[in-house]
Amino acid sequence: MGDEEGSRRSPRLDKIVHERARLIILAYLSSRGNPTASFPELRENLGLTAGNLSIQLKTLGGAGYVRIAKSFVENRPNTSVSLTAKGARALDGYLKEMESLMRKLRSRARDRKGN
16 A cells, blocks of 8 residues: 555544543553553543443453453452453554554645645
């Protein structure tokens, strides 16, 4: 694919990743040394309600981008969320598409200023 053809291509943003809450969940998990976090940790650090977080995790889990494990710790329910390899690839691909889009927008803005 040539540069001219690539510049006309519409970005192929992953709609699952593109939603703000899901993007910050994936980014949070990806940015940690350990790509696993508890449900309360995600809720508190990302500022999401329990209901919204639950819905977004269900969507991410359904896409295979996160793995959700439920267990009991000291007789209390514990939910942990882990970024999967597929989720890491999806986030990386999304970020590359956004970077490409930003480069194109900056280039067009420079071209307009030069004309």
